[in-house]
Amino acid sequence: MGMTIAEKIVALAAGVPEAKAGDIHTVELDYLMSNDGTTHLTVDMYNSLKHPRIADKNKLVWIVDHNVPCDSPKTAASQKKMRDFAKLNGITFYEGEGVCHQVMAEKYVCPGQLIFGADSHTCTYGALGAFGTGVGCTDYLYGMVTGKSWVLVPETLRFVLTGELSHGVTARDLILTIIGKIGANGANYKAMEFTGPAMKTLSMSDRLSICNLCVEAGAKTALMEVDEITLEYLAQHGGRTPKACFTSDPDAVFAAEYEINLSEVVPVTAKPHFVDNIAPVSECADVAIDEAFLGSCNNGRLEDLRLAAEIIRGRKVAPKVRFLVVPASREVYNAALKEGLLNVFMEAGAIVMNPNCSVCWGSCQGVIGEGEVLVSTGTRNFKGRAGDKNSFVYLASAATVTASAIAGKITQAF
């Protein structure tokens, strides 16, 4: 019987010829990514083990990105614990280099790999044909100590993408539309696989944005086939070579298959307080905003900044609106700096920060107050996610967020 991409990657990691949805396999992990949201807890658990050891330190990548620069003595202590442990044990360590998933995509992830990340948005790596999934500290610790873990092979929902996005409609609108369609638990425990003729119209930036948000539909992982766009990205980013490039077999079994015509997608927003509470931007026009956020592992890449800069060049942020622009990584920051994009935002009156999770994480930088409204390219709009428990987050594309920052209310860009 044929296998899906997810089944093939698990089979490879388990060293077995075949895996099928529902099987449980012991797998060899390729990387274990962890960030400052939880690593200090993992370190505590590790230190309480009777015989602590690290199976392979080269598989560990630790990234401080959530509270950067540090905002309180408490987070400083957590980060110090993580930093000291990394230093002592020779673990690859990044601090201030960007949002973990963007850094992983730029430097590590290879097609065919199976990667655990102590962060729910680890499914981002599917854009590069890798099986990335989020785990908790205990799973992470087990992987760190043994180099292995177990995986319940997921069923796959297949999305066949056709057509082409209209001008002013982004990959972000596409994935939000899909989440709206299948619901916030529509892909629970499952893999979401994207394929179809429209794939060639989607850049790596688009693909990362799509896979990143699949966890908001409950997905365990997201997957895409490796093509020229993937290989070119790998070549430009350290000349990495794939572990394996998989496509689903013609006779693979899918839990469901959807055809999505990209030309039918319109700019949308996820209204408070659920990611699947989707409505066309036109329906939310006139919602006044206090803050706009362009950034995160979902939409803080160079292409997003270019699109936003094109919209805001020569214009100004609305007087009382705070427009937070946060490139997703140092690579993105440096490129945007060289292209003059950062000064476009500065001249418009935006607040341009160093690469980090910023208000998408919602515990420090750019938090919003009681009754305030944020329009955001971040990943979540849960109640209280961006600050005060009585505040409101609308998720939208880089284009919508930027146009809204200028208008002072939710506005469609094109």
Add this chain to the structure above:
Amino acid sequence: MGKTLIEKIIARNLHDENVKAGDIVTVDVDRVMIHDIFIPFVADKFKEMGFKKIWDTDKVVLIYDHLVPASQTDDTRHFRAGDAFAEEFGPIHVHRSDGICHQLMPELGYVKPGDVVFGTDSHTVTYGCVGAFSTGIGYTEMAGILGTGKLWIRVPQTIRVNINGKLPENVSAKDIILTVIGDLRADGATYQSLEFAGDTVDALSVAGRMTISNMTVEAGAKCGLFVPDDKTAAYCGLGGTLPEELAQLRPDEDAVYSRVMEYRAEDFVPVMACPSQVDSIRPVAELAPEEISVDQVFLGSCTNGRLEDLRSAASVLKDRHIAPFVKMIVTPASRSIYEAAAKEGILDILSEAGAMITHPSCGLCCGRAGGILTDDEVVVATNNRNFLGRMGTSKVRIYLASPLTAAVCALEGKITVPAAYKE
């Protein structure tokens, strides 16, 4: 009897030539600055006092800088309070994310030589760099000024600081003021004006003078003044030469000083203020052998976040990378400095060297975000205060230094003497 510079400035304000140190007088205020932390308190007191309007709205500047970007959920309440106050009693000047108040006030032309300016922040003394009398007050007095346009002051006595000669190449304005504070001690200039003079001072840029004026409050001073010159005029947008009327703003030959301090520029060396007092000054060369490892470097603040400061750090960091596990945070002092540094390629150099570059704001200097530390960590910072607990727990050790010294410490990962800085 001759007059000091502060006596001249106040006499000009009062149109009274008889003013002398020790007099208690009521001055007409030329400009006030209020920042985001205190605006809710100013607004409340203003209303409580029963005022219905601001005496002169054009003279009021409101700047959001301590809480930008917000780091606690209640912070944005301050922005809303400021916006509401501006709407009700304005139009006043409001800057919501353009940089640090003390950089913006002179940079945007809100302060001119000879002006009398008050701000709700102790580092309001900065504007002495252009020959203005400016000092910090609390929010209650600010509310009073908003209603009346006036404030009583005691005309301070003056300590004169003469500096002559050529500075060593690894020494900057920061090393000068730290050295002077070390000699005066933290209360050595309390209630007094500090007046800087000499050919070394004349040769300093306005940015360098700003660094010096900014820190005079750390010796307790009421103000730190420089005689305005052509450079001042150019900086303040008054043309290439100082207007005739402002040329009177210089001390008389026979002015009376409470104390005169003499320095030879050649004698200055790179120094640091050691934990946890600003007057605990030691030469970097004396600290270096102790092999003090550095966890973080902060380049920014109203003391040292200007273009020439970033340029000085970039000269050290070009084509190099900061030490492993060391963080370097760069927070330019204003939006225009950020833009200029981006255009000049300085931000590229700093970012490629591994620095995190944040939006212009008070950042770590005010200790609410921007690089908070924990027990036993060491930070070398270019700002103005190293008080206990200022940047995290009370076990964080803060060393204050020049941008050049700070950059070298980031590069080496330990306290290190900078070599000469070549532009």
Add this chain to the structure above:
Amino acid sequence: MEQFSGKIWVLGDDIDTDIIMPTEYLALKTIDDMRPYAFSPLRPELAGRICPGDIIVAGKNFGCGSSREQAPEVIKALGIRCVIASSYARIFFRNAINNGLLLIENSEIQKAVKEGDEIEVHVGEYILHDGVKYPVSSLPQNLLDILDAGGLVKAMQRLNGIV
């Protein structure tokens, strides 16, 4: 002249405004919210132990640093009756007067007292400790006027004819 007695808390030189009220807590809504954090970098327990009527005795340059008026306000909110120090930083001094917090300058008593001692304050005249009198001077008239009015807010209210 007014007189009172109280138990003293002894602090050192250069007690800065960041010690009196750290910036981290400066944007809390009210002075009451800030009260538990007063002096926390130096002595985290102090705010919880100070009782109304207590007196602070400190060294030189008390209140140096920032212009934050929360510093004298929080000292007042803790119930401190007055502060005795060798000297004060100027902004703190003005802020204290404007909020009606009594400051007394004396640089001898520090050598004699220890924490927990009782002292007697005769405002404008002397402090009595262990049978020894320490003379104190009076304030200039313009400041006494503000204190007389009950602080600057009240003085301005008088100006605006609302009291």
